Amino acid sequence: MTISRRSLLKGAGLTGGASLLLGPSRVASAFTAPAAPDAYGVLVDLSVCEGCHACEEACNEQNGLPKPEAPFDAEAPLGVKRRPGGSTFTVVSTYPDPAHRGEVVNVKTQCMHCLEPTCASACPVGAFTRTPEGAVVYDETICMGCRYCVAACPFGVPHYEFESAFSPRVQKCVLCLSRIREDGLVPACVDACPAEATTFGKRADLIKLARRKLLDPDEGYVDHIYGEREAGGTSWLYISKVPFEALGFPMNLEMQPYINLTKGAVKAVPLVLVLGPAFLMGMNALAKRIEEGEPAPVPVAAHHDAKNGGSGHGR
Amino acid sequence: MVANVGRLRRHLTPFNIIAGLILAVGLVLTVLRFGFGLGAVTNLDDANPWGLWIGFDILCGVALAAGGFTIATTVHIFRVKRFEAIVRPAVLTGFLGYLFVTVGLLFDLGRPWRVVNPIIGHVGPSSVMFEVGWCVFLYLLVLFLEFSPAALEWLGWKRVRGWAVKLTIVLSVAGMVLSTLHQSSLGSLFLLTPGRLHPLWYSPYVPVFFFVSAIAAGLAMVIFEGWLTHRFFPDKIAHDAASRAHFDSLTLGLGKAAAVVLFAYFGVKVLGVAGDNHWALLASPWGMWFLVELIGFVALPCALFTWGYRNQSVKAVRIAAVLTVLGIVLNRLNVSVIAFGWSAADPYVPSWMEIGTSIAIVTTGVVIFRWIVQRMPILTPHPDYPRH
DSSP: OHHHHHHHHHHHSBOHHHHHHHOSOOOOOOSSTTSOTTOEEEEEETTTOOOOOHHHHHHHHHTTOOOOSSOTTSOOOBTOOOOOOSSOSOEEEEEEOSSSTTOEEEEEEOOOOBSSOHHHHHOTTOOEEEOTTSOEEEOTTTOOOOOHHHHHOTTOOOEEOTTOSSOOOEEOOOTTHHHHHTTOOOOHHHHHOTTOOEEEEEHHHHHHHHHHHHHOTTTOOOSOOBTSSGGGOBSEEEEOSSOGGGGTOOOSOOSSOTHHHHHHHHHHHHHHHHHHHHHHHHHHHHHHHHHHTOOOOOOHHHHHHHHTTTGGGGO | OHHHHHHHHHHOOHHHHHHHHHHHHHHHHHHHHHHHOHHHHOOOBTTBOOOHIIIIIIIIHHHHTTHHHHHHIIIIISOOGGGGGGHHHHHHHHHHHHHHHHHHHHHHSSSGGGTTTTTTTOOOTTOHHHHHHHHHHHHHHHHHHHHHHHHHHHHTOHHHHHHHHHTHHHHHHHHHHHHHHHHHHHHHGGGGOTTTSOTTTOOTTHHHHHHHHHHHHHHHHHHHHHHHHHHHOGGGSOOSHHHHHHHHHHHHHHHHHHHHHHHHHHHHHHHHHHHTTOGGGGGSHHHHHHHIIIIIIIIHHHHHHHHHHHTTOHHHHHHHHHHHHHHHHHHHHIIIIITTTTTOSSOOOOOHHHHHHHHHHHHHHHHHHHHHHHHSSSSSOOTTSOOO
8 A cells, every 4th residue: 555655656656546647747937936846735625624623533543642631523613613733633613604504615715835844934043944845844853943934924824832841842733754755755734634635646636636626617626726926826726616714814924935025135245244344444534534524635526627617618 | 256256247238138129029039930921920911911021121121221322332432431431331331231031031032041042043133022122132242341441450360351452343342233233123113013003102203202211211220320430439430639520521521422323313203294194193191191201201311401501510411411311221121111101901000029020030130240340440540551
């Protein structure tokens, strides 16, 4: 089983329905350049998710996390956005369907694995890295705990272990990188999904798959692949038949990598470092000269004009 | 025995008793913080990862310590020598300010023993905070060296003092450059959070807001602190009419500068609203709160500084300085905590233990300031090294 899945991954870069639909394909360029061509992603079809929370349990076990207080199959409070935390790196929130009374939509949330992660742009020690597989991973051995990543993440994902006195960590989904990289498996939550609401594969292929679904007018999908452009693009992509704004998705995001917002400020630093001292020393020399009452030297041009009886003006 | 009792009684001043109580509580809170973690003493959570310690201890601390570079630049680089007498108190305030900003940072960091990581090769070169870390670290060294002549005069180490004094210009230039960078970069931190910080406070100009307001804060703090030191250290200052008149003229001069800087700050803040066309938001409750800050704590002190300078009213300038300081505190708390969490479901309110820790850190700074001022040549020159 393991071997066949690995070969499937290698051959088509897709699993399940995606590979059947699209087959092996060359990679179309994603929205932003830095996506490594072979980077993976997951497409979530919100109209398929049944809200069984099996993904939460699989995530909890895969990552060896403490058991949560409420059992996994407990119903999520309606209309409340749940935040990933220390006992699961993925959570499913349940929202009422605004168009169909009594029906609900279940929304799985986890780290979006941005193509240009805001957490990585924020981190002063470089504790976050994006791997060629597309996973955004965190190195707890250098983190000093400033929590800028938690404050900056536009999706509100990272969890900080405030309760730990001596070894608090930032915790979040790592796309089950070791399963992908070493075992050739799909992420545990994808594997566990009985409804096949999640499709793992090359991100570029997933976007094509999503487009194909959106094109079918009978299906009634909202014309939006959430994650294609949000924050410059994310590895996790969502399609839905209910508008995303009704489902707790942040809708006020930049459609560019967040690092673009600080690039100007960061690039100004070396300029100030180099030009600042020169400017200040110049001002100091000028102030000294004024203080000493030294007459300003006559400009060369004026000197020249005076000698020639001002004839220079005529030219 | 009798002598000891007498000495004890002399130390039991209201100041010492209150400071002692605060520090005792602070000590307990310190043990709780480092023994049991951030969660045990703070109300921070994932939705509100930054609280009072970032907003007040660090952001306000750095802004209010800006008097050091402002006055050092004025006197040593622009050679406005009449302000020379206030360089040392301003530099001391700056040095202690940054020292206790660092202490506040150690309380706030999850793993404070790794505070040196950005300095020792763990690099996040695209991170604004990486740059802030480096600048604050270097500027703390600069302030230590700028302050050192006073300590060396007190110790009587003439030769070392001579070397330290030779560094004055270099240190002033370094101080100005490093301060330009990190004062503005503390604002740049929030460039990354457009979805979280309320749009009236979020602006591409936020680094400029932080830098310009820091200069106003620094000037206001120097005025405020000069007032306090003249009240509380009467034996450390000259009382003749000429000295008093000179001190008043310095206060008025600083007030004039503060008026200009606040006017410019008001201007860029309005530009920020105009640039993003956020005028309509001013009519919302958050808009009212924004106007309280902008009118009550920027425009009003600006007008009061101007009025005070024109009418030679030292009192008006001092009131304006207090308003300015409060306004900067309000601004930094808005940007990092209040308006930052405007959309949070559960708004953050600091725990009493967070507030107590902040008060204890400030109190420690005041106690050390007092200890130094009473011993070292800060408010008046050392007789062996008269100013020219």
